Amino acid sequence: IPPDHVTIELQTALIKGYAHCGDMHNAMRVFRDLFSKHKQGQWKDMQVEQRPNVRTLNTLLRGCLWTAANVSHEDEAGANDVAGGVVSSEEAWSLYIQYSADHAPPDTSSYEAAVTLLCQAFRFSEALARIEQFQQQFNIRIKGKASIKAGDADHSVLETLGSVYLSLARAYAMRGDYDELWQAAQRSLRAIESSRKLLSEMSAQGNEAEDSSKKKQDFTRGGKRGWKKDSAERQTEQRNASNVTYRHHRLNEMEAEVKAFIKMRAERGDTNNNPKNDPNEAICNLITSRLFYFGGGGSTELSEQRSVLKKKKERMKSTPEALFLPKWQSFGLAEFSSTTATATHKEKNAVPPKKDVQSHNQWFNSDGQLQTSAIFGDGPARPIDLELGSGFGDWIVRQSDSHGERNHIAVELRADRVYQIFSRVVLNGKRPLQNVCIVGAEAGSFLEDRVLQGSISNIFVNFPEPPTQTYGDDRVELDKVESGELEPAHMLSCATLKAAFYCLRPGGRIIVVTDNRWYAKLVCVTLVRLSRQVKSIRAANSLEMPGFREIENFRNGIKMYEGQPNQEIGHAEESSTNQGGSYFDRLWRTGTSNFAHRTKRFVVVVKRKD
Numbered sequence: 250i251p252p253d254h255v256t257i258e259l260q261t262a263l264i265k266g267y268a269h270c271g272d273m274h275n276a277m278r279v280f281r282d283l284f285s286k287h288k289q290g291q292w293k294d295m296q297v298e299q300r301p302n303v304r305t306l307n308t309l310l311r312g313c314l315w316t317a318a319n320v321s322h323e324d325e326a327g328a329n330d331v332a333g334g335v336v337s338s339e340e341a342w343s344l345y346i347q348y349s350a351d352h353a354p355p356d357t358s359s360y361e362a363a364v365t366l367l368c369q370a371f372r373f374s375e376a377l378a379r380i381e382q383f384q385q386q387f388n389i390r391i392k393g394k395a396s397i398k399a400g401d402a403d404h405s406v407l408e409t410l411g412s413v414y415l416s417l418a419r420a421y422a423m424r425g426d427y428d429e430l431w432q433a434a435q436r437s438l439r440a441i442e443s444s445r446k447l448l449s450e451m452s453a454q455g456n457e458a459e460d461s462s463k464k465k466q467d468f469t470r471g472g473k474r475g476w477k478k479d480s481a482e483r484q485t486e487q488r489n490a491s492n493v494t495y496r497h498h499r500l501n502e503m504e505a506e507v508k509a510f511i512k513m514r515a516e517r518g519d520t521n522n523n524p525k526n527d528p529n530e531a532i533c534n535l536i537t538s539r540l541f542y543f544g545g546g547g548s549t550e551l552s553e554q555r556s557v558l559k560k561k562k563e564r565m566k567s568t569p570e571a572l573f574l575p576k577w578q579s580f581g582l583a584e585f586s587s588t589t590a591t592a593t594h595k596e597k598n599a600v601p602p603k604k605d606v607q608s609h610n611q612w613f614n615s616d617g618q619l620q621t622s623a624i625f626g627d628g629p630a631r632p633i634d635l636e637l638g639s640g641f642g643d644w645i646v647r648q649s650d651s652h653g654e655r656n657h658i659a660v661e662l663r664a665d666r667v668y669q670i671f672s673r674v675v676l677n678g679k680r681p682l683q684n685v686c687i688v689g690a691e692a693g694s695f696l697e698d699r700v701l702q703g704s705i706s707n708i709f710v711n712f713p714e715p716p717t718q719t720y721g722d723d724r725v726e727l728d729k730v731e732s733g734e735l736e737p738a739h740m741l742s743c744a745t746l747k748a749a750f751y752c753l754r755p756g757g758r759i760i761v762v763t764d765n766r767w768y769a770k771l772v773c774v775t776l777v778r779l780s781r782q783v784k785s786i787r788a789a790n791s792l793e794m795p796g797f798r799e800i801e802n803f804r805n806g807i808k809m810y811e812g813q814p815n816q817e818i819g820h821a822e823e824s825s826t827n828q829g830g831s832y833f834d835r836l837w838r839t840g841t842s843n844f845a846h847r848t849k850r851f852v853v854v855v856k857r858k859d
């Protein structure tokens with residue numbers, strides 16, 4: 250492409266592509282290049298529209314949310330390069346504010362992402378300063394504990410205000426700072442209530458269409474459809490209606506969490522006055538022993554099959570330092586272990602202390618696999634269950650809470666969700682759950698490289714995402730998958746199911762629950778394909794599936810069942826207060842999802858023969 254045709258749209262798309270597959274090193278390389286034009290004095294000849302804008306910034310920040318800080322092979326100068334998570338978001342933020350903010354200031358999404366990442370790393374003073382900038386930019390004043398004057402701010406600004414204070418409250422809660430937690434939670438709650446009020450008023454007046462078309466004309470805004478001007482008008486109405494439903498759903502979710510924090514302060518707050526263990530030490534121990542990050546990204550697209558991942562894995566270092574670095578930089582260990590005077594981790598490419606790295610080795614065996622007996626500290630006797638694609642962690646937290654006699658591992662691709670799961674585990678009930686370990690990784694690579702074969706009792710998969718590319722409802726395509734031809738990109742590929750199968754103990758099960766019948770078929774034909782390679786697979790028979798109806802049979806005895814998940818397939822019973830296995834379950838019920846009408850559950854269970 251001739252250099253003058255390389256538009257900012259194209260460069261942003263490139264950043265997006267890298268961010269989706271978790272390659273933040275290259276995403277940052279492109280982002281930095283955009284700003285080096287400024288340094289070389291080329292910006293003065295450039296139209297404002299062709300400079301990096303808030304959509305470019307937000308695309309990069311979204312990648313930082315999905316992928317925590319990690320180390321790649323040496324750069325040209327021979328140094329290790331660290332990118333991803335808060336390391337890159339802070340670098341990108343300062344470049345952007347210095348050179349681009351005048352013509353296109355950060356928007357609500359930018360602030361939300363930047364504050365979330367700072368809070369995840371427990372960088373409180375910077376998070377507070379960023380919230381202050383946000384309030385100034387949007388003309389919000391907060392008096393006393395939680396009296397908010399928001400001028401002419403709209404519902405989305407107030408939603409962001411609610412969200413940034415919620416992030417702050419969550420981080421304070423995890424550190425046991427109950428007074429700070431209370432103030433942040435009150436502010437979040439007030440902002441949520443005000444946002445909801447404005448949203449209801451606006452949708453009652455039917456103003457949303459007008460409001461959103463105004464936004465679309467403004468190239469400096471970072472909304473998802475910032476550049477799709479032509480199709481915007483036609484679908485505006487429908488999209489606005491579902492946007493309003495989604496906004497209400499999100500506000501409800503935020504409100505439920507914030508109220509739980511306020512209650513927590515009432516229950517646990519007086520410990521502030523009691524002599525107690527160092528709260529920093531408590532959270533450090535949990536980050537060290539219960540949270541592991543091996544890389545990830547924002548997309549399930551494994552379309553170029555394993556080769557891309559393999560290349561990426563080769564590039565990603567697997568040294569002890571590299572395994573330790575994400576939790577040190579992105580998940581807060583550095584912040585706890587350094588004083589302000591020695592907070593050198595904020596310098597790019599800072600190296601974690603050697604003694605911490607060495608001690609981190611205790612969680613791995615000599616093949617680099619997780620040493621679960623060390624992690625759970627109870628010897629190998631307790632059964633271990635694992636969930637792939639845990640999302641926000643609702644299901645695994647409930648499951649671990651109800652099955653204290655078992656250990657659990659949650660595996661999730663996206664770093665922001667890994668942190669959400671971790672926070673739920675830490676903040677569950679009166680004390681952190683002791684029988685869960687959270688892993689940030691691509692499911693297939695994790696099972697292949699980090700789990701001891703024959704060590705897992707059950708592998709659960711709940712509502713996995715179907716392939717993202719258009720893939721027909723067609724038997725021909727399913728036949729192709731079954732016969733060994735190219736598969737569509739999704740988490741439960743044949744290679745991942747094979748790796749999962751080898752991780753099972755004899756008698757162990759893989760249990761997949763979905764609301765999408767076609768997707769259940771795809772899983773079944775993939776299992777048929779696998780059963781030709783691995784002889785010890787056996788499908789669960791009807792006697793082993795009480796409460797389920799057999800609805801479809803496939804080759805080699807693979808079967809699809811219909812029915813609501815129950816204890817027979819290892820799911821904990823839902824209590825009446827916790828109605829809903831998972832976040833996605835709740836999303837369906839509120840009517841927010843496109844598939845809200847789907848109430849049927851399709852279940853596929855296979856066993857490893859005893």
Ligand SMILES: C[S@@+](CC[C@H](N)C(=O)[O-])C[C@H]1O[C@@H](n2cnc3c(N)ncnc32)[C@H](O)[C@@H]1O
Pocket residue numbers: 548549637638639640641644660661662663666690691692693710711712713714739740831832833834
């Ligand atoms: C539709 S959500 C379901 C989440 C959760 N199980 C629930 O029911 O609420 C699917 C989750 O799988 C994660 N995911 C997708 N591909 C993955 C992969 N290859 N490895 C690990 N996690 C993956 C996604 O990030 C997402 O959080």
